[in-house]
Amino acid sequence: MVEFRMPKLGESIAEATVISWLKNVGDYIAAEETLLEVATDKVDSEVPSPVSGIIKEIRFQKNDVVPVGTVMALIEASEGESQLQSQSQSQSQTQQSAQVAEPSSPYASAAPSSVAQLRQGGTTFLSPLIISIAQKENLSIEELQLIPGSGADGRLQKSDVYQYLKNRKYPVQSKPVVQNPPTSSYPKPKINYTEGKDYIIEMDRMRKMIADHMVYSKQTSPHVTSYLEVDVTDLVAWRNNHKEAFQAKTGQKLTFTPLFVEAVAKAIQAYPLINVAVEDTKIFVRKDINIGMATALPTGNLIVPVVRNADTKDLAALASDVNQLAESARTNTLKPEQIQGSTFTISNVGTFGSLMGTPIINQPEVAILAFGIIKKRPEVITTAKGDEIAIRSMMFLSLSFDHRVVDGFLGGSFLRKVGDYLEQFDTNTTY
Template sequence: MWIVCYFYINSRISNKMSKIELKMPKMGESISEATIINWLKNVGDVVESEETILEVATDKVDTEVPAPSSGVLSEILFEANEVVEVGTVIAIIDEDASATPKNAKPKKETATKSEKKAVKPEPAVTADPAQPAVSDFSSLTSNPDAFLSPLVLSIAQKENLSLQEVQAIKGTGTDGRIRKSDVMHYLKNRKHPLPNRPAAVAQQSPVSTYKAPPIAFDESKDRIVEMDRMRKMIADHMVYSKHTSPHVTSYIEVDVTNMVNWRNAVKNDFKEKYGEKLTFTPLFVEAVSKAILAYPMINVSVDDKKIIVHKDVHIGMATALPSGNLIVPVVRNADEKNLLGLAKNVNHLATNARNNSLKPDEVQGSTFTISNVGTFGSLMGTPIINQPEVAILALGIIKKRPEVITTDKGDEIAIRSMMYLSLSFDHRVVDGFLGGSFLRKIGDELEAFDPNREI
């Protein structure tokens, strides 16, 4: 998702030219580095103040970085796919060179620093004198034209490509530079790999004897869709969570007739009075917050053999993005907000999610997460814990059904609004008693909703 972030500016006067240093912006208290996704401007291009000149990404959000002032982009110090620490200078803008033609050619000697240097990682493949692997950087350091980005090198090493094979790939980047997409396209369409490929060094982690089943692929019918960056992070996060926490899921069914009837009756008046839409989400967040206060050991994280009990109640809301990916914006200090405060916060986060404008601080630090699977028509769900939390609640669809209820006249059949709640919890620290009691408390809060509540 894209947000416009602030930047650091350092001005320096050299002779008669003012140079502005563009630094990697700070995008959250706990974020110390970011990855450059793409430069939207080239060296020599004229830029306007506040004009977006590059895109960067953290493990939470993607961000557009604007130019701090007008001028000419004279130097780019880091290339796409490089990871840069917050506060590091990433580009230089010449303020007094704004008259330079937009497509002026940069001088050869002002090539980016990342082109002049290549960090030598630990070799991942054995060297073959006849056909050097990509871990052999001797030719790269002596031949600037052979520069390969760290990401390309990582992919090449993983796929066991030789240096000769990588350099033979036609690059579509600036000045013919080989990009990730070029390597992936080559791998996808490669028919005859070069012979005598060096064998990869054995990994230190235990090797599974299970062989993944082959995938039936018909090139005339099927197609390959590469995961985008966010989908890869979601996949990694989900696999990590399942490997980390022994998941247990409990279910209950609750009667939310009073809550549904009340909300339907007051939603128009609520909007007219406060200018805010009243959805079911703030009512769910309110009930969960009360249950957490009653059972604080649900609001924890696990650090090795220690349990960290969080004082603040920050409720994450699993939210679908326009791209189809998921993100978890956070209602901070939910237990301290009244219904109006919760409605404002929830609506703000939902709007920003739809517009791809969530800020980094709005998607981090949750201590408990809810996922409204009923939005998609699901009766119930078995959600995966959002690490480093220890529990997550799934809210099923609300459906009207005939139910047996007890009245002053005895048992009767009535039309009631019913829904399923399911709680997945980490059995390392949450046992069945705590998980079941917490889930039942949420259900009790929803069922005991006051139908005469004032707005």
């Protein structure tokens, strides 16, 4: 009998929600055939069966939230695959037996069978090395339980812990003992509801996640927003003159987004301390420049697909990435890895007609840049003949940054650098 476990679906993902089972108990399923659909971190994913056989038991139902590594179903595998599975499990047990050491800390003071209860994600043993790392890094038992293990039978390895620490966003603390929590004397406003006239909409899963993330960000980072108005007349003219030739040569539609991504990536190279994450008193400076694009879905919800290593790509490659990610977002086919790992986020609020915005930081990043609508209006410009009034294409940029680690000088200098790249766009750019 083969145990079908919730697989690891991406970095730092500890659980997933069951959307639907495509097979029932008693059905035959082939290896690599999709067994169920799950939702994780705003993305729906299909999960294939690891073996061919008959489904004997399904332990979770639709809308159940299942930790990574948890046994979800039992499959009676075909004879050949069953033998192979047994050999794999036997080797795993032998390796675990050889690595068991005497308990050396409160984490491992119980017998191995009791220690196994500390892991609920499928890992059956916490090694002394893992325990020592947890103590050094102040990882609680609750937090260890959430880390997906990549070893045999979901066993937690050193690399899993360090990878988790690298991407740690929301440290899980041991359950605190709260005594006499402060209460507000201000009464909660009552919502007047008229039966038959008003109606109630229950938040879906994604909207709840967005709400939690936004509240967490505002509570975590002291937000400051700076504004800059830029003249993008030359950029707009170049794009309008080249968009048809660009598409004919590269096969990609040329929107303003890849031009914005390119400008931001160049500015980050000039000011790398804007491309960081912060946790307590530690500042993690990111070498990779991965630009997240806040994207509205047809449902009205928000998702942030990521253009990876934006500083290493030319305009054609950036346009390809942007178009592919935008299309995947519209069709709900984004993969988990495509919405993870951003180091800086942009939001094009101008697409909705907004003049400017005050975006909320995408944690654990420290800044987010909004691009407003490009609007023509008369402006005073300096020419060889002196000051003149001309019709120019103007746009507002608004940068929200975390004032814990980004001061006004850094935030303002970075914003000005982005503006310079847009205003001084090289009209001789080739593709």
